[in-house]
């Protein structure tokens with residue numbers, strides 16, 4: 372049997388390409404933040420995680436350019452060996468203070484932060500308990516946590532979580548992991564209940580703040596701040612690829628735990644360090660978030676406006692609440708791609724999300740918003756969505 376056999380028989384993507392509705396790997400030829408150029412036409416971007424619009428802030432761009440001039444384009448090695456810069460340590464220090472934790476550790480991507488931290492912490496005979504809708508990088512982490520016993524509870528269902536916790540051996544180590552803001556559904560973890568259950572069953576809590584950082588809470592510290600429960604979360608994970616306008620990721624927690632991960636995580640030790648420009652851009656973006664909290668307020672106003680507008684027009688937006696991720700449920704895979712294509716042709720870029728990104732028959736158009744979207748961008752987007760929604764019988 373040829374291991375490449377499955378590749379030779381893989382036609383799924385090509386069938387959709389031939390139907391003219393393939394929504395993935397679409398190239399951008401210019402990017403201004405809220406507006407981009409795609410397929411030769413100006414397009415409103417409703418598919419980005421650039422929540423605070425900082426990728427085009429002149430101060431962030433300047434910081435990235437200066438770091439490239441000073442340190443070069445690459446660290447050319449692992450953090451563990453030759454690849455640690457003073458900039459990395461400065462960013463770790465700043466992140467720890469911002470997240471109100473003793474220490475932080477940065478990785479080259481958010482994906483690697485989850486993969487590295489989870490697989491370093493959990494091993495033989497430990498329990499990892501995750502929300503079924505957790506991000507793929509958390510799944511990668513549990514797969515690499517050799518010997519750990521994995522349990523999955525129904526999405527944000529605290530009764531199901533408690534049922535599972537009750538059934539576990541009380542003597543074994545337990546780590547409950549949840550996304551803070553769920554990346555496709557746009558809803559928020561029920562942290563108060565999750566923490567109550569964790570305390571009752573002596574489990575540690577790990578929250579992925581990828582979509583909460585810079586978005587939720589008065590200062591943008593995420594769902595922990597949103598619920599007023601930051602000190603009850605043992606370990607927070609975040610990424611630079613969303614509000615922090617860069618690339619990279621981190622975990623923050625107690626000094627002892629961070630030190631252990633630092634000396635155990637294969638995804639940190641055996642990969643190249645975050646490059647200078649990325650590190651400097653994240654550092655500057657974090658500084659701006661601290662100095663200009665009005666950006667978070669603006670993003671929240673925009674999110675609220677879009678929730679109301681899309682609901683009023685008649686879209687099914689599921690359980691999305693208070694976040695800039697607003698799904699439009701279409702349910703059927705092919706209809707979702709047709710819908711996506713019509714939006715794209717009309718000058719609106721969104722994300723078509725199909726299984727395994729969501730459960731079967733839960734396909735959706737993921738829309739997301741930035742603090743830098745103008746009223747004109749948003750009104751134009753609503754007009755297109757309403758017109759195409761009606762035409763397709765979605766609303």
Ligand SMILES: Cc1ncc(COP(=O)(O)O)c(C=O)c1O
Nearest residue numbers: 480481482506508554581610612
């Ligand atoms: C919830 C969540 N966690 C982790 C990641 C991985 O982060 P990155 O893209 O920075 O590697 C993402 C990004 O897609 C995410 O949505």
